[in-house]
Each structure stands twice: as structure tokens, then as C-alpha cells.
Amino acid sequence: MTLVVLAVAIGFGPAGLAAEKPLDATHGMVVSVSPPASDAGLAILRQGGNAVDAAVATAFVLAVTWPSAGNVGGGGFMMIHPGRGQGPVCVEYRETAPAAATPRMFENDPRMDGHKVCGTPGTVAGLALAHRTYGKLAWRDLVMPAVRLARDGFAVDRPLAGSLNGVLAKSRQFAELQRVFAPPSGKAKWQPGDRLVQPELAQSLDRIAAGGPDAFYRGPIAGRIAAEMKAGGGLITCRDLAAYRARIRAPIHGTYRGYDVFAPPPPSSGGICLVQMLNVLEHFKLSEDPAPQGRGQSPSRWSPQTMHLVIETMRRAYCDRARYLGDPDFTAIPPHLTAKDYAKRLAAQIDPARATPSETLAPEITLASESEETTHFSVVDEKGMAVANTYTLENAFGSRVMVRGTGFLLNNEMTDFNRAPGRTDRKGLIGTPANLVAPGKRMLSSQTPTLVCRDGRPVLVTGSPGGRTIINTVLSTILQVVDFGSDVRQAVDAPRLHHQWFPDRAGFEGIGRPEYAATIERLRAMGHRFEPRASGQGDAHSIWIDPKTGRLWGAADKRICGKASGY
Numbered sequence: 001m002t003l004v005v006l007a008v009a010i011g012f013g014p015a016g017l018a019a020e021k022p023l024d025a026t027h028g029m030v031v032s033v034s035p036p037a038s039d040a041g042l043a044i045l046r047q048g049g050n051a052v053d054a055a056v057a058t059a060f061v062l063a064v065t066w067p068s069a070g071n072v073g074g075g076g077f078m079m080i081h082p083g084r085g086q087g088p089v090c091v092e093y094r095e096t097a098p099a100a101a102t103p104r105m106f107e108n109d110p111r112m113d114g115h116k117v118c119g120t121p122g123t124v125a126g127l128a129l130a131h132r133t134y135g136k137l138a139w140r141d142l143v144m145p146a147v148r149l150a151r152d153g154f155a156v157d158r159p160l161a162g163s164l165n166g167v168l169a170k171s172r173q174f175a176e177l178q179r180v181f182a183p184p185s186g187k188a189k190w191q192p193g194d195r196l197v198q199p200e201l202a203q204s205l206d207r208i209a210a211g212g213p214d215a216f217y218r219g220p221i222a223g224r225i226a227a228e229m230k231a232g233g234g235l236i237t238c239r240d241l242a243a244y245r246a247r248i249r250a251p252i253h254g255t256y257r258g259y260d261v262f263a264p265p266p267p268s269s270g271g272i273c274l275v276q277m278l279n280v281l282e283h284f285k286l287s288e289d290p291a292p293q294g295r296g297q298s299p300s301r302w303s304p305q306t307m308h309l310v311i312e313t314m315r316r317a318y319c320d321r322a323r324y325l326g327d328p329d330f331t332a333i334p335p336h337l338t339a340k341d342y343a344k345r346l347a348a349q350i351d352p353a354r355a356t357p358s359e360t361l362a363p364e365i366t367l368a369s370e371s372e373e374t375t376h377f378s379v380v381d382e383k384g385m386a387v388a389n390t391y392t393l394e395n396a397f398g399s400r401v402m403v404r405g406t407g408f409l410l411n412n413e414m415t416d417f418n419r420a421p422g423r424t425d426r427k428g429l430i431g432t433p434a435n436l437v438a439p440g441k442r443m444l445s446s447q448t449p450t451l452v453c454r455d456g457r458p459v460l461v462t463g464s465p466g467g468r469t470i471i472n473t474v475l476s477t478i479l480q481v482v483d484f485g486s487d488v489r490q491a492v493d494a495p496r497l498h499h500q501w502f503p504d505r506a507g508f509e510g511i512g513r514p515e516y517a518a519t520i521e522r523l524r525a526m527g528h529r530f531e532p533r534a535s536g537q538g539d540a541h542s543i544w545i546d547p548k549t550g551r552l553w554g555a556a557d558k559r560i561c562g563k564a565s566g567y
């Protein structure tokens, strides 16, 4: 709800463009949802840390200052372009199903919170793997900024106050969460300027600073997680924690109009769907001229024809997502999905004048809608190393299970599995085999931290939260920049479009605004259906690196809040 209200409040300027300039810098930049997190990352860059060092520090600080999605009890994906002639990699730290998980464990249990929906967390292992492989500064120095903020406290800003008040009102049965996030004594609610102090979280982070990932996966913290699970009927054991491994995986690589695009492979669906959609759209001329970056906005951006092609492309990619994608250790992923000739066939199937009803693509499967909480940040350093990181607890504040005595929340990522084997219905249940629960399996994700490169060097670092909308938010940002001539500020501000195959309706942030009325009417006449109201889609904190000058241009997404910090 917060997202909806804010999106409406800021509006999206004429044709979605704001006059404001992105922040520019020459040495390094961090853009995230939380100002103290961006500043902490920037301080690490100034101390001589590289982009991975800054990303690790930013991620730990987000666990303190943006607790709805920043985390140590969740998981995610970090795309790294190491520079120095090396190609990008993906550090994958998605949560896993505990060993005791079974395919039918959620069949008659629709709960989205509580102990059973917690997956074995990956964040601490993932950040440690990224640091071990690419970091320069000492691990401890990267965790300590978060320890200090948790221990000494910090002033809550308006978005965080709203977020804390929201979860306190909605999670009365979670006593530890209520205790840890209780407003300052004597107050009924958080207000901007109040101080949030988190002594237990400080202690947990201090242990991680001193002991590295073992302090989390094997030491007293692991014991507390296992005890919490046992007390609440959850499944994660000390053995699950000790067995958890983050992975370095080869990213999905595609090309689009002379750019190289790198994004996470399965267990995220992001890379495959994004590259598949770009491959299809490459068959169409979306803008009149190749638009020079920063020129503003090509007039064809919101033409019925462009929007039609983009929606039809999204519909097809999301259908394949539901059919085929899951953890590659458990499910064979068909190689054709990102092939150029497959995209050519899909492009040829798009009727230029009519919407294709989603039923006709695969009548047997429907999809549920999703919540809007995760967080993405982007980092670039002086030497051109770039990091795009998206990580999550899944829903806002995850499972709402605050591990007693540790000050941190566990994810509800198990809800990203298909819950009922073989049962697929129009209300949104999916039972396709690729993403069913199995012990040790990673649940399918849509997280899409993305690096767009030119001549071997990153030019755009982007990504977003938003569940299944994530991939389309990233697509929108890339199209704005590559096809429609927006600078990074304009690209982030522009209204976004989403279609996920089922429900067979498009979401468009510009719906209801007079400047898009004629286009929407035309699209309706072509058979498209739209969500009746606009809601904010995503939160895409992004950086553009000018390929000619190397100058950095950053844009924090204003749909929630955020800050670009650079020097």
C-alpha cells in the first residue's frame, strides 16, 4: 500500500519524465533505497575499497536501516563486473528448502508468514563469497558500519517510520518483532527523527564481523535459529545451516542492439526472461531513430504499437517462465529460451493488430499476484568494477519471525515455490513441476540485478524489487535508455508496464493519466485489458556510466525513497 500511495503522490511527469538531473560523479557511486546505506558504501569506496567491498558494507547496513527487505536472514543475487578484462559473474545466494521439506508441505496451508515458510538463509554466505573472491578491504571493516548503526542507533526517516508502523499494526502475533521494533517509550507510533537502536542485531553483526560466515552458519547464531525453528514448528536445523553454500554462477548473457546484457541464471528466472524479451523486441523498430542517450524521450515510446509489442513480448516470456524454470540442480532448463532463432519465431507469432489471449499460449496454467518488498542497489568504483545486487526477505519483513535474541528476521522465501503439486487454478495456484518444493532445492526467483555493457565495459547497472514485476521493470529501464534516449534519471522516472501472462491484464503506471488515455483506449480496442488502478512498480536504483568519459550518473528511484551517493 505504501508503494501505491507514494507512486501516486510523486506522479510521473509528462510522458513520465522529470526535469531533474541524475547525480554525477567521477570516482565512485552507490545508489540504494536507504541514505545511510548509500553513504556507508560510499565511505568504503573513499577508503580505497572496491565496488564489492562497498556492496558488502551497503548490504549489511541495509539490514539495519531498511529492515523490511535489507537482511541477513534472506537471500539474493549479486552481479559483479570485475573489470580488468574479466567477464561478469553472478554470486548466487538464494535460500534453500530445509532437508525436512516435502513437495506437499504447503498443499493445504496458505500461510505466508510464520516458521514453516522460512528457507535456509543465503545472504551472509553470499556476501562472504563475493568478498573472498573479489574484495580488497578486511571483512570486519565492511561489517562494522552496520554494527555501529545498530548499536548506536540512527534517526528514522519518514519512509522507515511508515514501514515500521505498518508492520507493527499488521503483525500483532509476532511478539519478538513487536518487542524489537517497538516505538520509543511513551510513543504509540514511530515518527521521523526518532532513534532506532537494535542492540541484539548489533551483537549478531559483531559476531559476523569477527567470525565471518561461520559465526552465522555454525556458531551460536545457528543454534538460535535452529531453536527458534523448533519452538515455532519450522524446519531449519543446524545441519541445514552448516550445509548451505552460496555459488558463483555464469550469468545469462544476451545482446541487444549492440549492447551486452548480463543477468542472473536460474534459480532466478530474471536473466532468461529478460534476454528472451530483448531478443524478441530486437525484431521490431521501437523508436524512429536510434535515440541519443539523454535526449529525452522518443515520441514513439507510448504509442499503441510500441506498448502492444512490449506487452505481447512479456506475455510470451512469462508463459515460458511458468512452464520451464526452477532450480537447475533439480530441473533441466531448456537451452532454446535465450536463443535468437527461438525469439524470431516468437516475434513472428505476434499479431501486430490484436492482443493474444494468454489462454491460447498454455491454457492449463495460471499465476498468482505478488507483494512488493525486496531491495536493489547499484555500485560502481573508480576502476570500473560494477555491482548490481538484489536481495530480499520475500514479503516485507519476511516471515515476521524475528529469531529470539538475535535482532534479525527470517525470510518467507519458501512461498516462492509452487505450493500444490499438479494443482493449477484460475485463482493463482500453480502446480507445474519445475518449481515444486524438494529438500535442498532453491525456489524460483525473479530477482534481476543487471549489467548492461558496451565494448566489454559496464554502462548501465540496474535492478529492482517487485516480485514478478522485477524483470519487466528492468526491461523498461533498458528500453528507455537504449531505444528511447532517456538519461538514467528519466529512465528510472518513466512509467512502467507489466504483463505476466496470467492474470491476463497489463499493469501500467500511467493508467488514468490524460496523456495516455488515447493510447490505452486504442490498446483496449486491440483486445488488451488493464489493471484499473496504477500502483508503483519497482524501485530501480541505477547507475549509468558514460562510455566516452567514464563519468557516473546515478538515479535513486523516488517511488519509495533512496539516495545516490557519489564522489
Ligand code: DON
Binding pocket: 371, 372, 373, 374, 375, 392, 393, 394, 395, 413, 416, 444, 445, 446, 447, 465, 466, 467, 468, 470
Ligand atoms: O525472489 C523473488 O523473486 C521474490 N521473492 C522477490 C520478492 C519481491 O521482490 C517482493 N517485493 N518487492
